[in-house]
Amino acid sequence: xxxxxxxxxxxxxxxxxxxxxxxxxxxxxxxxxxxxxxxxxxxxxxxxxxxxxxxxxxxxxxxxxxxxxxxxxxxxxxxxxxxxxxxxxxxxxxxxxxxxxxxxxxxxxxxxxxxxxxxxxxxxxxxxxxxxxxxxxxxxxxxxxxxxxxxxxxxxxxxxxxxxxxxxxxxxxxxxxxxxxxxxxxxxxxxxxxxxxxxxxxxxxxxxxxxxxxxxxxxxxxxxxxxxxxxxxxxxxxxxxxxxxxxxxxxxxxxxxxxxxxxxxxxxxxxxxxxxxxxxxxxxxxxxxxxxxxxxxxxxxxxxxxxxxxxxxxxxxxxxxxxxxxxxxxxxxxxxxxxxxxxxxxxxxxxxxxxxxxxxxxxxxxxxxxxxxxxxxxxxxxxxxxxxxxxxxxxxxxxxxxxxxxxxxxxxxxxxxxxxxxxxxxxxxxxxxxxxxxxxxxxxxxxxxxxxxxxxxxxxxxxxxxxxxxxxxxxxxxxxxxxxxxxxxxxxxxxxxxxxxxxxxxxxxxxxxxxxxxxxxxxxxxxxxxxxxxxxxxxxxxxxxxxxxxxxxxxxxxxxxxxxxxxxxxxxxxxxxxxxxxxxxxxxxxxxxxxxxxxxxxxxxxxxxxx
Amino acid sequence: xxxxxxxxxxxxxxxxxxxxxxxxxxxxxxxxxxxxxxxxxxxxxxxxxxxxxxxxxxxxxxxxxxxxxxxxxxxxxxxxxxxxxxxxxxxxxxxxxxxxxxxxxxxxxxxxxxxxxxxxxxxxxxxxxxxxxxxxxxxxxxxxxxxxxxxxxxxxxxxxxxxxxxxxxxxxxxxxxxxxxxxxxxxxxxxxxxxxxxxxxxxxxxxxxxxxxxxxxxxxxxxxxxxxxxxxxxxxxxxxxxxxxxxxxxxxxxxxxxxxxxxxxxxxxxxxxxxxxxxxxxxxxxxxxxxxxxxxxxxxxxxxxxxxxxxxxxxxxxxxxxxxxxxxxxxxxxxxxxxxxxxxxxxxxxxxxxxxxxxxxxxxxxxxxxxxxxxxxxxxxxxxxxxx
Numbered sequence: 001x002x003x004x005x006x007x008x009x010x011x012x013x014x015x016x017x018x019x020x021x022x023x024x025x026x027x028x029x030x031x032x033x034x035x036x037x038x039x040x041x042x043x044x045x046x047x048x049x050x051x052x053x054x055x056x057x058x059x060x061x062x063x064x065x066x067x068x069x070x071x072x073x074x075x076x077x078x079x080x081x082x083x084x085x086x087x088x089x090x091x092x093x094x095x096x097x098x099x100x101x102x103x104x105x106x107x108x109x110x111x112x113x114x115x116x117x118x119x120x121x122x123x124x125x126x127x128x129x130x131x132x133x134x135x136x137x138x139x140x141x142x143x144x145x146x147x148x149x150x151x152x153x154x155x156x157x158x159x160x161x162x163x164x165x166x167x168x169x170x171x172x173x174x175x176x177x178x179x180x181x182x183x184x185x186x187x188x189x190x191x192x193x194x195x196x197x198x199x200x201x202x203x204x205x206x207x208x209x210x211x212x213x214x215x216x217x218x219x220x221x222x223x224x225x226x227x228x229x230x231x232x233x234x235x236x237x238x239x240x241x242x243x244x245x246x247x248x249x250x251x252x253x254x255x256x257x258x259x260x261x262x263x264x265x266x267x268x269x270x271x272x273x274x275x276x277x278x279x280x281x282x283x284x285x286x287x288x289x290x291x292x293x294x295x296x297x298x299x300x301x302x303x304x305x306x307x308x309x310x311x312x313x314x315x316x317x318x319x320x321x322x323x324x325x326x327x328x329x330x331x332x333x334x335x336x337x338x339x340x341x342x343x344x345x346x347x348x349x350x351x352x353x354x355x356x357x358x359x360x361x362x363x364x365x366x367x368x369x370x371x372x373x374x375x376x377x378x379x380x381x382x383x384x385x386x387x388x389x390x391x392x393x394x395x396x397x398x399x400x401x402x403x404x405x406x407x408x409x410x411x412x413x414x415x416x417x418x419x420x421x422x423x424x425x426x427x428x429x430x431x432x433x434x435x436x437x438x439x440x441x442x443x444x445x446x447x448x449x450x451x452x453x454x455x456x457x458x459x460x461x462x463x464x465x466x467x468x469x470x471x472x473x474x475x476x477x478x479x480x481x482x483x484x485x486x487x488x489x490x491x492x493x494x495x496x497x498x499x500x501x502x503x504x505x506x507x508x509x510x511x512x513x514x515x516x517x518x519x520x521x522x523x524x525x526x527x528x529x530x531x532x533x534x535x536x537x538x539x540x541x542x543x544x545x546x547x548x549x550x551x552x553x554x555x556x557x558x559x560x561x562x563x564x565x566x567x568x569x570x571x572x573x574x575x576x577x578x579x580x581x582x583x584x585x586x587x588x589x590x591x592x593x594x595x596x597x598x599x600x601x602x603x604x605x606x607x608x609x610x611x
Numbered sequence: 612x613x614x615x616x617x618x619x620x621x622x623x624x625x626x627x628x629x630x631x632x633x634x635x636x637x638x639x640x641x642x643x644x645x646x647x648x649x650x651x652x653x654x655x656x657x658x659x660x661x662x663x664x665x666x667x668x669x670x671x672x673x674x675x676x677x678x679x680x681x682x683x684x685x686x687x688x689x690x691x692x693x694x695x696x697x698x699x700x701x702x703x704x705x706x707x708x709x710x711x712x713x714x715x716x717x718x719x720x721x722x723x724x725x726x727x728x729x730x731x732x733x734x735x736x737x738x739x740x741x742x743x744x745x746x747x748x749x750x751x752x753x754x755x756x757x758x759x760x761x762x763x764x765x766x767x768x769x770x771x772x773x774x775x776x777x778x779x780x781x782x783x784x785x786x787x788x789x790x791x792x793x794x795x796x797x798x799x800x801x802x803x804x805x806x807x808x809x810x811x812x813x814x815x816x817x818x819x820x821x822x823x824x825x826x827x828x829x830x831x832x833x834x835x836x837x838x839x840x841x842x843x844x845x846x847x848x849x850x851x852x853x854x855x856x857x858x859x860x861x862x863x864x865x866x867x868x869x870x871x872x873x874x875x876x877x878x879x880x881x882x883x884x885x886x887x888x889x890x891x892x893x894x895x896x897x898x899x900x901x902x903x904x905x906x907x908x909x910x911x912x913x914x915x916x917x918x919x920x921x922x923x924x925x926x927x928x929x930x931x932x933x934x935x936x937x938x939x940x941x942x943x944x945x946x947x948x949x950x951x952x953x954x955x956x957x958x959x960x961x962x963x964x965x966x967x968x969x970x971x972x973x974x975x976x977x978x979x980x981x982x983x984x985x986x987x988x989x990x991x992x993x994x995x996x997x998x999x
Contacts, residue, residue: 476678476703476998480727510701511732513746522750523729558671558696559681560994561703 007587008131010099010341014431015131019097022136026410030140033406037399041391048392069153070214072361076203077149077158079353080165083200084146086337087344088139095340097135098431101128103341108177111184123175123419128591130418130425137418140411141168148404149207157401162207164408169200176343188245189234190295190332191260192347199350202226206357217365223358224314227351228306231321235299238292245295248288257292258285261332267339273330280331298324306355311363318359325352423492426602428595432586436579436603443468443569443577444548448505448535451517456503456533458575465500465607466571467600469583470507470551471534472562473516479507481585481593482566483524488597490529493604497531499573500604505545506536507553507564570603573611579603652811652862654682654707654723656757657914657922657954657964661867662715663689664739665962666697668708668757669951671991673968678726678998682708683991684718685964685971686740692957693987694964694973697740702732703998709753711762713737719783721760724752724773726998731770733784747784751776756811757913758824758863763815769823771813777823790821791843796836801845805832812864816871816892822846824861824873831855833875835864837894848873848888848897857882865915866892870936872919881906889919889936900933903940912952922953922961932961944982947974962986969993 008015069077090096095103101124109120127134145165152158173180173195180195187193206219213219238245244256254262261281265274284291302324305317329335329348336346443466447457458466467486471479483504490497506512517534521527526534536542546553553564570579581603586592657667665687672680682704686697698704699720706725713719717737724731730750734743753759754771761769768780775793780786797807806828814822821838824847831854835847850859857877862885864873871890878884887900905925912924919935930943930953943953949965956962956975963974963983973987 474702474722474728474732476705476726476728508701511745515746515748516732519730519748519750555700556994556997557698557700558991558993559683559698559702559704560700560997562701563997 007102007589007592008098008428008431010095010103012098012431014434015097015427016094018132018427018431019094019135022132023092023139026136026140026414029410030403030407033410034403037403037406041394041399044388044391048388067211068366070211070361070366071364072220072357072359073207073209073214074153075360076353076357077153077162077207079357080200080203080207080350081146081149083345083350083353084142084149084165086146088142088144088146090337090343091135091139091142093340093342096138097131099341100135100343101131104343105176105178108181108184111186112178112181113183116178116183120175120178125590126415126419128589129423129428129594130421132425132427133414133418137411137415140407141415142411144404144407144409144411146404147407148401151397151400151404153397154211157398157405159208159210161401161404162204162209164204166201166204166208169197169204173197173201186243186256186260188238188257188260189231189299189347190238190257190328192333192336193234196336196344196347196350199347199354202354203350203357214361215365217362220358220360220362220365221309223354224306224362227355227358228303231299231303231306233303235296235303238299239296245292246289248285248291254281254285255288258288264332264334267334269334269338273334273338277331277334314359314362318355321355322352325349422594423488423598424591424594426595426599428592429599432592433582433584433596436581436599439577439580441577443571443575444545446505446535446541446545446548448537448541448545449514451514451521451534453514456535458571461501461503461571462575463573465573465604465611466503466569467500467604468503468505468549468569468571469567470546470549470553470564471504471520472508472511472553472564473506473520473534474508474511475561477561477588478566478585479520480524481588482568482583482596483520483526484593485583485585485596485600486532487524487526487529488594489600489604490531492597492601496605496608499608501531501533502529503533503535505549506534506542507546507551508562509539509542509553509555510562512536512539512542568600570600570607572607578607578610652756652910653912654709654755654757655912655924655952656710656863657912657916657952658710658712658865659916659955660712660715660717661917663917664716665689665694665955666710666712666718667694667952667954667964668710668720669964669966669971670707671966671969671971672993672995673966674995676999678703678705679993679995681705681993683971684708684710684720684740685989686718687954687956687962688716688739690957694962694971694989695740696971696989696991697736699734699736699740699743699745701734701745703728705998706752707755709757709760711760711768713762713766713783719760719762719768721749721753721770723755723759728752735783747780747782749778749780749784749787754810758812758814758865761813761815761822761865763821764817764819767815767819769813769815769821771810775810777810777813779821790838791823793825796823796825796843799836799843801836801843802834804845805829805834805847807834812861812873814864814866814871816866816894817869818892822864822866822871822894824864826860827858830858833859833861833873833888835861835873835894846890846894848875848890848899850875850877850886851899853902854878854886862910863913863915863921867915867917870919872915872921874913874915874921874923876910877902883907885910885923885931887919887921887933887940898936901939903931911950914953916955920955924950924953924963930961930963943976947972947983947985950974 105124148161152161177195182194247255265277302321325348333346551565566584568581568583667685683698685694687694702722707723709721719735721731731752733747749770751772759771766783770778777791778787779790808828810825812824824835827834833847836843837846860876862874873888884904890897908925914922923931928946930946950963951966954962961976965972971989974983
């Protein structure tokens with residue numbers, strides 16, 4: 001999965017600082033939007049009030065008389081609204097920017113089939129290329145959806161909130177959870193299969209249903225039937241032989257269930273909780289068969305009870321299910337959100353919420369909606385006047401709904417822009433190698449031989465911006481990466497690359513023959529690049545240029561690669577060094593290569609603009 | 612009612628889908644094709660040049676990170692008792708080293724590709740590894756077999772590349788032309804008779820005729836081919852009827868002082884073994900050694916020395932040598948643990964070169980009853996982390 005991993009440490013201080021700054025920036029935008037909406041609301045309301053007062057009439061709400069919201073819908077709407085906000089806050093954890101692709105998305109995708117990996121990789125690449133935009137966007141999208149769900153109690157905005165919640169949930173389920181891992185081995189409901197977000201999708205769809213669907217017990221029956229079938233299916237899966245769930249130990253090692261619990265207990269968490277989870281893990285290791293028998297029996301019983309259609313049995317089953325979910329949530333899912341990279345409270349709470357919602361819909365269907373209220377007299381026909389009236393008569397709740405929808409957009413727009421940009425952000429390069437230095441000193445002269453045998457001096461390149469680096473032609477790691485970064489920088493520059501020369505000087509005191517520079521060019525697909533020069537010369541000539549540009553190039557004994565400085569210079573058209581970039585390419589992932597290329601391009605453009 | 616059944620059907624379908632998804636596993640590996648592929652032979656080896664200098668190649672480092680294990684060349688000048696480190700510098704050799712003797716006190720080595728390096732730089736010495744010269748390379752990189760590089764008269768070379776090419780080099784690799792490839796050789800009449808599946812070794816006869824050898828898909832046939840004019844002709848030995856049902860692969864091929872030597876692996880698993888074969892320079896008549904049963908033991912190293920002698924290191928600390936044509940395999944006392952390769956030591960004794968992280972120890976097998984005795988330890992400053 002080449003695109004998924006930026007290769008950076010989760011706690012990289014540069015990325016964490018940039019992430020916090022982005023959150024603050026977008027948070028300020030959200031506050032400004034809220035303030036603008038409130039100001040508009042108050043102003044229009046006051047303006048219309050004064051107008052009405054002058055005309056001797058009273059300002060009244062122009063809304064229909066609302067029927068009370070069905071209890072089931074309210075539970076799902078507010079419950080999942082709170083969970084979305086909680087998830088959004090979890091996404092604001094410092095490690096999320098760098099850690100999500102490698103620690104959250106990749107592990108699930110890695111055990112899934114190849115087609116799932118390709119699909120997930122396609123989207124996850126966006127995150128590793130644009131870690132700050134992606135991580136900050138997710139925060140605001142999820143907080144916005146949550147606030148929207150909570151604030152919008154009825155009407156189209158409320159149903160739309162349900163749809164947005166379901167749509168985003170589906171996106172997270174596919175790209176963030178690799179379909180909840182349903183195509184990966186070891187699937188078990190006890191650890192969150194088929195993905196917590198599936199419940200978000202179910203709840204979102206339920207909230208999006210028209211009111212008439214809630215007025216009968218049918219919706220509740222369907223939810224309980226679906227949940228019952230799900231539990232029966234999960235019981236079969238849990239009981240399926242050969243999947244390792246029946247054994248506490250396998251070949252002297254913890255069995256499937258025990259090893260899953262053990263890995264959960266290794267997550268950073270309060271000591272008492274880790275103790276509980278470890279204790280339960282020991283129980284599973286010692287009595288694997290019995291524990292799985294209890295689990296299978298409980299799953300099957302819950303499934304059968306929910307499908308029974310007997311009110312008392314259904315209620316009893318629901319209580320049993322909630323208790324089982326809570327026990328599983330604590331002892332096996334380990335609350336799900338701890339450790340600095342938890343993205344949600346896992347599946348048990350959402351699953352219980354959905355089932356309770358179904359039960360409420362079944363047992364407490366609301367009264368039929370009352371007819372529309374009498375039309376108030378004096379409705380304006382002109383659009384601006386209608387709009388002003390709508391704003392003036394809106395409730396605070398409506399303002400909050402509008403704000404929440406705007407917050408979703410505040411998150412979604414940068415994410416869409418990031419997805420459209422195929423080049424990584426320079427922040428990754430800066431996180432690896434630090435920010436670059438601005439200079440304005442005469443660049444040291446050199447006169448060397450290019451890969452075709454022609455003499456090239458720095459003076460002969462006057463009039464062009466020179467991107468200069470030092471590469472070992474037989475290097476096995478860094479130099480090929482730097483060459484790829486230069487090549488990508490040339491592509492990003494596009495037509496402006498005519499004004500730029502990409503120049504490398506050999507940084508190997510032994511392998512400096514032109515055959516090696518030519519072989520390196522072929523290896524890195526640089527031979528066809530008209531503005532690429534790979535220069536070499538006698539050892540004395542090379543040493544002179546290394547000294548002038550402060551390059552160390554030392555032979556490492558016992559089969560080591562030549563150790564040399566990874567640096568790039570941007571030399572302007574007058575022959576002055578304007579920028580010095582630490583160019584150690586770091587992990588050499590696709591995103592870091594692209595990021596260094598963008599950083600180099602930005603530095604070159606800056607020099608071109610100021611020349 | 613219809614709705615309920617629809618829901619039930621959907622649920623069952625989902626459960627089946629989840630079950631099949633959850634229970635699915637990767638297809639079983641292996642198969643007939645896999646069984647036919649060439650057995651992997653590590654690059655650790657040794658040789659003796661025409662001047663009597665012993666050279667050995669072994670991997671040191673002991674790291675679980677492959678890029679932190681580096682290959683080393685050791686040399687023991689003719690008549691000297693001690694080995695010394697002679698690894699050429701300037702290139703990371705964590706991909707492996709392939710060596711060929713180019714004359715007395717002379718060696719050429721190719722660096723196998725590793726990490727992002729895709730071609731093989733070459734380094735040559737004519738003073739027992741004190742100074743190395745670098746001006747040639749093989750592109751694409753050398754194949755992952757110890758016989759991927761062969762040197763012949765007039766500084767000619769044969770290189771087997773990791774893309775199945777066979778390149779003929781002049782002036783120690785200063786210029787290369789294509790000599791053949793696995794695909795084109797397999798299409799020749801000579802190779803079709805053996806069902807050639809891969810090329811595993813190259814050599815020159817003393818008179819300079821290029822030889823290629825490989826693994827045959829047709830049981831009981833040995834795949835050694837000689838270049839005559841523009842055609843390849845079979846030059847391999849006719850094997851005894853006892854091997855008629857066995858897959859044959861040439862492990863090593865070399866020639867020195869008018870003798871072509873080949874080590875051939877036969878069979879699989881418990882019925883596996885090795886035979887040595889010798890021919891005069893024409894390759895017309897071959898002498899075969901008795902079969903050496905190796906069973907399920909893995910081959911750690913196979914070395915060809917002068918006069919048709921050879922040494923094998925097998926798993927389980929087992930070592931075998933053979934003195935040359937008409938000789939029989941001689942089982943050595945259990946090898947010291949960690950033996951990377953056997954080499955020719957002073958006074959014709961056999962040395963076991965033992966590697967452990969950053970050191971190489973020379974254990975010698977004297978003529979007496981004492982068995983192996985440690986004579987020397989060389990510390991090697993492994994550049995851990997230098998290629999990551």
